[in-house]
Amino acid sequence: MTSSMIGEIINAIGKDKVLTEKEELACYSYDCSTYKHEPELVVLAHSTADIVAVMKTAHKGKVPVVPRGSATNLCGATVPLKGGIVLDILSMNKIIEIDRENLTVTCQPGVITADLQNAVEKEGLFFPPDPQAMNMSTIGGNVAQDAGGPRGVKYGVMHNYVLGLETVLADGSVLRTGGKTTKDVSGYNLTQILVGSEGALGIFTEVTLKLIPKPEAKRTLVCAFDNLHDASRTVTKIIDHKIVPSMLELLDKTSVNLIQSYVDSGYPTDAAGVLLIEVDGSPSEVDKQIILVSELCKECNAREIKVAQTTEEADAIWVGRRSGFAALSAYKPTVVAEDAVVPRDRLPEMVAKIQEIADKYGMLLPTFGHAGDGNVHPHICFDPRDEKETAKVPFIKDEIYHAALSLGGSISGEHGIGIAKKHLVPLQHSELNLGIMRGIKAVFDPDNILNPGKAI
Amino acid sequence: MTAVEKMEKLANVKSGVTPELEKLYHDTDNCVRCGRCTAVCPTYKATRKEMMSARGRVHLARKYLEGSLGVSKTFKLYNDLCLGCGACLEVCPPKIKTDELVGLIKQDIFGKQGHSLDEMMMLKSCSYPQSFRWIVKMIDLNKQLGLVHLLPPELKAKANMFPPAPDKTLRDLVKGVELTRGGGRTKVGYYPGCLTQSLYPDVGMAVVEVLINHGYDVVIPPETVCCGLPHKEGGEHSEHRRLAGKNIEFFASQGVDYIVTNCGTCTHALKEYGHIFTHDPAMADKAGEFAAKTRDIMDFLTEVAGLKAGPRSLGGIKVTYHDSCHLSRRLGVVKQPRKLLAALPGLTFEEMPKANWCCGAAGSYSFKHPATARQILEQKMANVAATGAQVVTAGCPSCLMQLDYGKREFGVDCLVKHPVQLLADTFYN
Numbered sequence A: 001m002t003s004s005m006i007g008e009i010i011n012a013i014g015k016d017k018v019l020t021e022k023e024e025l026a027c028y029s030y031d032c033s034t035y036k037h038e039p040e041l042v043v044l045a046h047s048t049a050d051i052v053a054v055m056k057t058a059h060k061g062k063v064p065v066v067p068r069g070s071a072t073n074l075c076g077a078t079v080p081l082k083g084g085i086v087l088d089i090l091s092m093n094k095i096i097e098i099d100r101e102n103l104t105v106t107c108q109p110g111v112i113t114a115d116l117q118n119a120v121e122k123e124g125l126f127f128p129p130d131p132q133a134m135n136m137s138t139i140g141g142n143v144a145q146d147a148g149g150p151r152g153v154k155y156g157v158m159h160n161y162v163l164g165l166e167t168v169l170a171d172g173s174v175l176r177t178g179g180k181t182t183k184d185v186s187g188y189n190l191t192q193i194l195v196g197s198e199g200a201l202g203i204f205t206e207v208t209l210k211l212i213p214k215p216e217a218k219r220t221l222v223c224a225f226d227n228l229h230d231a232s233r234t235v236t237k238i239i240d241h242k243i244v245p246s247m248l249e250l251l252d253k254t255s256v257n258l259i260q261s262y263v264d265s266g267y268p269t270d271a272a273g274v275l276l277i278e279v280d281g282s283p284s285e286v287d288k289q290i291i292l293v294s295e296l297c298k299e300c301n302a303r304e305i306k307v308a309q310t311t312e313e314a315d316a317i318w319v320g321r322r323s324g325f326a327a328l329s330a331y332k333p334t335v336v337a338e339d340a341v342v343p344r345d346r347l348p349e350m351v352a353k354i355q356e357i358a359d360k361y362g363m364l365l366p367t368f369g370h371a372g373d374g375n376v377h378p379h380i381c382f383d384p385r386d387e388k389e390t391a392k393v394p395f396i397k398d399e400i401y402h403a404a405l406s407l408g409g410s411i412s413g414e415h416g417i418g419i420a421k422k423h424l425v426p427l428q429h430s431e432l433n434l435g436i437m438r439g440i441k442a443v444f445d446p447d448n449i450l451n452p453g454k455a456i
Numbered sequence B: 001m002t003a004v005e006k007m008e009k010l011a012n013v014k015s016g017v018t019p020e021l022e023k024l025y026h027d028t029d030n031c032v033r034c035g036r037c038t039a040v041c042p043t044y045k046a047t048r049k050e051m052m053s054a055r056g057r058v059h060l061a062r063k064y065l066e067g068s069l070g071v072s073k074t075f076k077l078y079n080d081l082c083l084g085c086g087a088c089l090e091v092c093p094p095k096i097k098t099d100e101l102v103g104l105i106k107q108d109i110f111g112k113q114g115h116s117l118d119e120m121m122m123l124k125s126c127s128y129p130q131s132f133r134w135i136v137k138m139i140d141l142n143k144q145l146g147l148v149h150l151l152p153p154e155l156k157a158k159a160n161m162f163p164p165a166p167d168k169t170l171r172d173l174v175k176g177v178e179l180t181r182g183g184g185r186t187k188v189g190y191y192p193g194c195l196t197q198s199l200y201p202d203v204g205m206a207v208v209e210v211l212i213n214h215g216y217d218v219v220i221p222p223e224t225v226c227c228g229l230p231h232k233e234g235g236e237h238s239e240h241r242r243l244a245g246k247n248i249e250f251f252a253s254q255g256v257d258y259i260v261t262n263c264g265t266c267t268h269a270l271k272e273y274g275h276i277f278t279h280d281p282a283m284a285d286k287a288g289e290f291a292a293k294t295r296d297i298m299d300f301l302t303e304v305a306g307l308k309a310g311p312r313s314l315g316g317i318k319v320t321y322h323d324s325c326h327l328s329r330r331l332g333v334v335k336q337p338r339k340l341l342a343a344l345p346g347l348t349f350e351e352m353p354k355a356n357w358c359c360g361a362a363g364s365y366s367f368k369h370p371a372t373a374r375q376i377l378e379q380k381m382a383n384v385a386a387t388g389a390q391v392v393t394a395g396c397p398s399c400l401m402q403l404d405y406g407k408r409e410f411g412v413d414c415l416v417k418h419p420v421q422l423l424a425d426t427f428y429n
């Protein structure tokens, strides 16, 4: 970047929104992955107009631009690999409108996920996607990563909720797609192409999301199994009985033990696998469902079933799950959360494969995840100062994804590709698929200035 | 198999780093950059800048200790802008002590570059009670003469942060008070601290009143000096020890059973005395004894004295409480003030959202960084206002001063008091 470009940006949006000191640039070099690279300039955008101005200059000078929310992504998606500008949108954090009649919320991209959830829940409404970093992550980052969480099994993930977007494109033009309607079959669905685009197709400046009424009641149970196979087979059994729990999470023994030593969540530490299940709906419905679910668990050889009797008990159970990543980071200096997804009925095989890989490399791969939708997170925990351990990491990672692909799955359920899995993309997608994706990228961003070097 | 990626090799500390810093550096190997700290760090919430979060500060500290960043104005500034509030530590999975790390780096810089003129003046004035009092008086005089308006905007804001100086200091007031009418059960030493002495004598009087009402003899050694925390943080360790030594001697000569303060920061500082005389075993013993006797007044009242409120009703006022950082995180005094307030007749307690978020006072922070402190205070005052309380209370005079400034600055209609003042009110007719 030349100093005249920086000058142009400062003139357009003001000096206080631009960071240039080396200490400042250093702080925008990382995210929650293991990669780092410093930008040449950081812009703290306060409005769509600011972003338009930045993109006009960047477009003219062919300068790379990486949009950034809270930088909690796990795949290097906000690391400015080619330098250029990091475009921070955290100051665009207004909830613009909660529309009770249309059941929508419109907000700026920098709103923190949990703040949005709390705001709509105050109105008796519900925004289900619950990435476990929701206290830190932004809505813009969630859209760009197509994030999801435990509630995905019943309620789906971000893409099921994004109705409309305002997006600034690479040349500074402003694109509006979708709106407040839940149905729209006019033309190609550009909104959905933008969801999950990891900042490579445009920069969201306004997001309209679908809401649903808040379920009246919910109940939670924890059950323990003597082997992981029984635990994962229970998942398909429950769904086969036409019950879709609102959350259905599987934890292996190592994760359970690490979580229990981090925060007491009432999990049995001697079981090989633990399922956490929540059902929601009307009070009578949930009472019936929780009994049926308990019976199904029993049929699959569950050794111990505990139904939470109070909200506090249920909360404690879910706090444990939410602390999963934290518990592992308290255990080893570096934790890489892998993210493989397979068709639900192949889950028992996937879990067995992970176990095999762990044994082969002689490392623990604490695994937990959204078993209800076949999405598991084996975690590679290691000490980067231990050369032997570190050397194994890339191999373990690749084996996990080879296993997922061989079972008809995908290399990412929700954490995205970024830098971390770029080399695996051609294994999953044919040249034909990739060609179409590259074509789409070229239409949106012909000079390849938006988040270059990532994803495809 | 596809080409696997290479993992980046970690750097190491440069030579000449102190063992304490080296240990903390190695702890930061464990920062996974999860961003949990960003959800609670007040400076980050107020500014939304990465350098203003623990995650950012850890990254900068690593680069400094590895030798790839030197001491620049910007580097100093971002370290200085950490409140040291410790909120990040509570949520950090690998328990990285960012507050300590930043504190030691600041001392490292002082060691290399010395203090700025401002910092020197501040530390010198803290060393001597008379000069502290003189500064308070000068600011007040300026305000009264209307000269503040002539000051540049930044200085004007600083002057406005001070509440009006009371006519008499605590020292003036307690001269005539008979301090033994408690009945001689146990002798409690009271350490008032600089701000209470000069700006909040009413709080000091309330402490004395309440202790006497609980049947204690109260002793206030007339010559106590600053607790020394500003000097410790400024890396002036010998001055820190000199001040500590004086305070220890003053109380030792009085033969007290307990030492109480009404300031979270002072209590924390006095309790630290136990660790600072590592090369002087005789003094270390005395300091340890002194530290063990020291308690916060609210902690003392609820946990030792068997709290009893007076008969007078406070008339149905709604009260909220702000947790001072030192008091809540360093000393774990969280339940005690709530227990105290709940015991008062005619008082409804209303918890404010995020009660343990720093108010931005943080020692001299609000004077050194008025703009950032103001942003932090704005969040705090919004949370105070959300309760609709008529009185906001806090257990540290530095917070009282900041909250008092906040209520004036952001137009929040409430009184600002120390909880013991309300307790004392129940004894008066």
Ligand SMILES: Cc1cc2nc3c(=O)[nH]c(=O)nc-3n(C[C@H](O)[C@H](O)[C@H](O)COP(=O)(O)OP(=O)(O)OC[C@H]3O[C@@H](n4cnc5c(N)ncnc54)[C@H](O)[C@@H]3O)c2cc1C
Binding pocket: A031, A032, A066, A067, A068, A069, A070, A071, A072, A073, A074, A077, A078, A089, A109, A130, A131, A132, A133, A134, A136, A137, A138, A139, A140, A141, A142, A143, A144, A145, A146, A147, A148, A149, A150, A197, A198, A199, A200, A202, A203, A204, A205, A325, A326, A414, A415, A451, B033, B034, B035
């Ligand atoms: C402890 C922990 C738990 C997690 N749990 C989950 C989980 O359960 N499920 C899950 O899906 N993820 C999870 N994640 C990953 C992460 O939280 C999500 O990917 C989240 O969506 C990222 O949001 P962010 O605001 O941090 O975005 P960032 O990390 O800042 O950005 C992510 C991507 O979005 C792009 N982007 C950001 N803002 C915009 C914008 N306005 N316009 C266009 N592009 C933009 C960036 O360029 C980048 O490519 C977890 C992470 C952590 C640290």
Ligand code: SF4
Binding pocket: B030, B031, B032, B033, B034, B035, B036, B037, B038, B054, B055, B058, B088, B091, B092, B093, B094, B095, B096
């Ligand atoms: S919470 Fe701790 S580990 Fe997580 S980013 Fe902050 S300092 Fe690092």
Ligand code: SF4
Binding pocket: B040, B041, B042, B043, B044, B052, B053, B054, B057, B081, B082, B083, B084, B085, B086, B087, B088, B089, B098, B099
């Ligand atoms: S000590 Fe307080 S201000 Fe400093 S990084 Fe931690 S939370 Fe932020």
